[in-house]
Amino acid sequence: MRDDAKSEVQDPPVEMGELTDSLGFLIRIAQIKSFENFFERLGDQGLMPGEFTVLWTIGMNPGLRQGTIARALKIKPAHMTKLTGRLAKSGLVERTVSPDDRRAVGLSLTKEGHHFVETHKDDFLDVHFTEKADMDAEEALELVRLLKKFTGLA
Amino acid sequence: MRDDAKSEVQDPPVEMGELTDSLGFLIRIAQIKSFENFFERLGDQGLMPGEFTVLWTIGMNPGLRQGTIARALKIKPAHMTKLTGRLAKSGLVERTVSPDDRRAVGLSLTKEGHHFVETHKDDFLDVHFTEKADMDAEEALELVRLLKKFTGLA
């Protein structure tokens, strides 16, 4: 993610042909770009994008169990355990065993967690991504609409 | 990437709010979807999407050095070493030390490499991704155009 002004290596042009019209390739490059944007805005907060996503979703659905949140966000169970572990250790998330089913772990935000989400909400949701890409508002809406359709979240 | 017909876990609805309009989140889900598509078509070929991308680009630019290709595809040097190592071991790529600069490694496809790219080209480029997502051709073109603009590849 380093992007030194100096790193202007003199490279010969690289022909990519139809690759630059391949959705899979474009999504990968978009992912890199999106990570760069995230770290520019929130890099000093010590959280990864995935952690923020989980935090946000817990805030919207307090008390829901870990597995339910994980499935909704397409996070694998094993990884979810580590993720919530970190968030709990940071004091942002509280895990409570359900009295109904003592196997289940309910998730909710601590007061710090709520404050954290509220404070960094706009930076996290990247509400101003258009500016970097020189896109107008209409294009941004259309990009979001088409991605939702492609992912099936539409 | 498992998606058993049985795995219809009865989950309560999970509220995600503005997250489903967040570009970063959508790109991550799109990435998962795109990987699923890739493995449906090419899973039995034993190559990862990144490896195919490298293979393709070497084919378009025979003889270019490793670092140049890596920078163009935004692959980190350390990873590129492993990647080309695997491709060379599979007999798809040939690495040759340049006589001009004996530090440089030039990459080119073997005969098998050429054949592999030619054979799986359409599956790899995912030229028919629209069908799965119920998108028409115009929407597909627009999605590609907007992603190119966002990534700066435009």
Next chain:
DNA sequence: TATTGTTATACTCTATAACTATA
């Protein structure tokens, strides 16, 4: 001294299986 590619370590995330404690 600087650069090309390599090796090594550590971290995120995925995939998988084995395990526990419940149910």
Next chain:
DNA sequence: TATAGTTATAGAGTATAACAATA
């Protein structure tokens, strides 16, 4: 038996630093 979550291991990919060979 099955399920919820955990632990452990292996792999892909990234970040970083140190290194050898070469320039």
